[in-house]
Amino acid sequence: MINDKNSQKIVDIIQNWARKHSIWVLGYGTGCGAIEIPPTMTSRYDAERLGVRGAATPRQADVLLITGYLTTKTLKRVIRVYEQMQDPKYVIGFGSCTINGGMYYDSYNTIKVLDKYLPVDVYINGCMPRPEAVLSGFGQLQKRIAEGRADGAKQYKENLEWYRANQKKIIPNWVMPEYNW
């Protein structure tokens, strides 16, 4: 075990460097934004150059891409998926709808402000964001990770009660297991 503060710092730097270069994105197309993920991942934009690739299950994934609006029904699944993911984990808000409701600001079935329910590390502007913008988003996330500031998951744990209260306001029928990892 390393207890020394300085050596911990060095370990952090190495860890962050490694994490930065292996961003595995959970394959969950929550909204229409998912349509620009295939072009980003395939040959033309080839996100794998940057260490970004898909992961099939939450436990193997690092990044949860919220590709646009979340309906209340999906929000429930997304929360569950997010809590199943293991640290380190990050959330990217994709497009207008995650910021302030976007086109669906007056819809009775979509949430408007994502960061009330999940900690968001990076927002990407656009509706829909182009692959270049998506890659910039990943770039920003990498920068954040490298600087050790990507602490959304920590925030979530620390403020779990606040997040839970907000989540439960939208999801009246809260039957979900607690994932404690």
Place this chain on the structure above:
Amino acid sequence: MREKATTLYLGPQHPGITGNMMVRLKVEGDTIVKATTEVGYLHRAFEKLQERRNWLQAFTLLCRFCVPEPDPVEESYARAVELLEGREVPERAKYIRVLMLELARMGAYMLWYGGQNGSLGLYTMGQWSVGDRNYILDLFEELTGGRVYHMYIWPGGVRRDLPEGFADKVLRTMDYFEKRLKDYDDLMFDNTIFQKRTQGIGIVPKEKAVEWGVVGPILRGCGIKSDIRIDDPYEVYDKLDFVVPTHEGGDIWSRALVRREEVRQSIRIIRQVIEKMPSGEIYNKIPNPHKWALPKGDAYARTEAVRGEVGMYIVSDGSTHPRRTHFRGAAYVHAITLLEKVLVGANVADVSAIMNSLGTCPPEIER
């Protein structure tokens, strides 16, 4: 010996699923005995929102109904409005619309190439076809200003004329695709794995197909010649020369063959459109959108998309806002009642391939 039935949840978070939806499978061994589709993960209440917007504002929501191929939705809405209002569309706009629709069809089929193969574990195809699809998106970007959301076909015509040199670019892209399609054939249709995983699987019975509401390439994959472009021609399809391919069999394989041929027909149509396109106006301008009221009544217009018949039913009470809009997506039928029937007896491993082949697209189910 009967095995104990287990329930399997496929989705909403599952790499093999075609979008944000869920299929509840009751399986015995790995044979499905009952499948139930559960949707609603993408319900944004578009039609409710459109009632709050005026007839033009409502148009911008349309392309979000089905993101892989938004143009047929725009086309249906535009045509329904024009039908209700009696608005004429300039000839050139009609040609441009057909060009858009066929490019969109190709783009969506490129995604399907990737999805269908991906569902069988053949990932190379996705790298190729989805990568190549970007060339179509580039064309869209140049023509409409957007890669994915075009918001281009609107009531009265289209928004902007072709930019300079656009026709040549389209033709060059078509040349490229013609070459590439041969590669696709080598990789996909001649591939033993693909053949064995698709032939005789996911069969839609021909005698029931029409009654079950099957449309589009899936119906044609049952050997029934049915295509709105020919049966109920819109825009200028009746002036163009193309073939509606059919294949007997009703399985994934014959649907794939239909689609393979349709991409080629799209290229053919696009070449004709470029050649025949007249010059002239592109837009029969609507009045000030804030005060644009449609006469009382209703109209339904439908368009042939890659998934089959998509349509828009609009009702006007004579005001500036729609009384009701109701979108008909092909997946509304294919992904629920049809999928539930086709999946029975299928192998769990084939579910993803069958879903891809039936063109399930959840956003157009729940809207």
Place this chain on the structure above:
Amino acid sequence: MMKELKEHIIRRVKANFTEAEENNDFTYDRLDFTVKKEVVPSLLLFLKEEMGFKHLSHASCVDWLEEGELELVFILWSPKDKIKVFVRTRLDRDNPVMDNMDNIWPQLHTYEREFREMFGVQFTGLEAPDEFILEDWQGPPPFRRDFDTAAYAEKTFWHRPGREDAQDVRETIANRDGEDIPDFAKKYSR
């Protein structure tokens, strides 16, 4: 050609359903029949089995709040004759009950589930779970005209703050020049 076809269909339908009101005003391939709701299943079956309208193109529900009615519309397509027929019926908005028709076309099952959830139309004999698209919904059927989605969204979800300094153009100008817009005129302001 099309005219004769339409007249033929009207004749056949009227012979079997005397009360059906037709609307033949359309210049394109369309014909409307309005019937009482009790007649709808048998008319649909008749059109499908006898008249070649094999394909159910679409079905829709429209809320006519002011008239206290819900309208059901079925759009049928005949692959043989290449013509559309709209079958329309009106239901009492306060007690919208309709017969289940998913034995005619299986896909009507889905439509009926949607109308039940979104408009509150009850289909007697429809066997399906209550929830279709919505989950844990506690409000009224949301697609009814009297459900205000914007007000609901305002109440239920947060909107991001920071935009409170927005001004109304008309008001700004009126305040500047001391114009009093009378209340009865305000509904015409934008």
Place this chain on the structure above:
Amino acid sequence: MSFFDLKGTLKPLTALKQFGKKPHTISYPKVSKEAADRYRGFHYNDLEECIGCGNCSTICQNAAIDMIHLEGIEGKKGDSGLRPRIDHGRCCWCALCVEVCPTGSLSLTKDYNYVSEDPDSFLWTPGKDNPQGKEKISFFSTEETSLNVFQRVPMPELEGKERVKSFAEVVLGYSETEARAEASRCISCGLCTEVCPDHMHIPEYINAIASGNDADAVRIIYDNNPLPEMCGKVCTHRCEDVCAIASRGEAIAIQWLKRYATETAATADITHEIVNPEIREANGKTVGIVGAGPSGLTAAYYLALRGYDVTIYEANAKAGGATMYGIPKYRFPIDSLDKQIDYIQSIGVKINFNTKVGKDISFKEIYDNNDAVFMGVGFPDAWSLGVDGENAEGSIQAFRYLYMINSGEKVDIGDKVIVVGGGNVAIDAARVSRRMGAEVTILYRRRVADMPAAQDEIDGAEEEGVTIVPQAIPIKVIEDEKGHVKAVEYLKAEMVPDERGGRPRPVAIEGSNTIIEATSVMAAIGQKGDYSFLEKEFEDKIKIERGRFIVNEKQQTGDPKVFAGGDAVNRTADAISAIADGFRACKAIDEMLMTK
């Protein structure tokens, strides 16, 4: 199919040939592909060109656009002073805002890339936050692509040849369909209301017309203008100058739409029925009004509605003032005026005709017998030319000429008329003379473009065959032996730029004397007031400067009980300003008498 399918196994391996090819990957962020020439990226707004009409904000179906105050941008006439701010947490880049922007100041650029960790940083004020965006504009609207309807519905008019045959009204008025179509062009921004002296509720009544509720339109119009049909026919319609649509097209025909709405109420009774004015119970206070011109009538109407006992003293046999006697009947038919006067009388306004204050009744008497007095006395006199021979027979004031024609008197003007001046009175006199069968020439000191008359009036005169000779300064009226006008001598002028920055001045060219034959000469170079009716004690209290009453912002003169309005007060000298004065005075009188 055999168990081992050789072709099916080998064919896919041809994919290996791709190894030799150069990848088509765009190695973003190292390499970046430029967005298309029409790309719909971030907004850019030309803050100078923008007029803050807010049409972008109302078309935005996502409620993404706020109109906000920006530092350094002040509102002015034709500019609300507000500018759009886009919430990128709402925007969907549909560019409808661009399509409906009347000025074309709003456009989209090729920029699209913005990522941030701060969700509050997505509010953007285009133009302010991205001044460099101007170079990257990609998606914009032109006159052709814009969704604004820039062409006005043409107004049916009598042809020039037909017009000169009679005094029939030239402008025929919109039909219902035409009016609805024209009204539906309006984007309801309300910029026009600020310029209207009376601040009429223009967007509201135009919207009412567009949605088919003419009765509501009439009610809204009568809210602060009791003579709207007159305005619909003769107003100077400065509102149309600042119309947002006019920045790239033809302004909404505000004046003609008002005319359309008011004409749907065909008689005074129908008007009364539609407007259904709420008349308050008599409050026992009396107000005396001098002059039944637009300002006096307006003050009288709204005071009567508020329960005052109002009496108007009018020197002439008919009410209407300058609009009755100064404006030719082909522009403003007498029936139309009568209808409006009847309506005003029907709510209880008393008018004493043929009662000249100072002669038939003294001002002091009115002053003493009423709780307040309003003077809407106008400019009954005209300036003379001040050249030799101007008193010759056949030399007449244009204003006086119009008065006589409108009173039904016969005037012999011969067959060659010279009108001197470039204002509306000059044009009116010229066009009336054409109708009397004379050949008419207008002499004007400056260029045609400098003429103060309304452009459509000038065009109308030319269509009717009036000759306009610009840059001509009359120096002499030549008489024949009987003392009758024979000709006019004038000098040609050249325009010299004003060194003080004013508009160019005409300077006579020596030796350019030209003589033009004439049977009569009409001077139309301005009117002036006649305040001889005021007794000495009032003349001191009620201050008069440069021929006009001095009033405060409530139209109150030096004597707190006396209010004034109309031409004798304001410099704009048009009916709508007079109406505004009357309306303001009414409110002030009401406030003064009710708080006492």
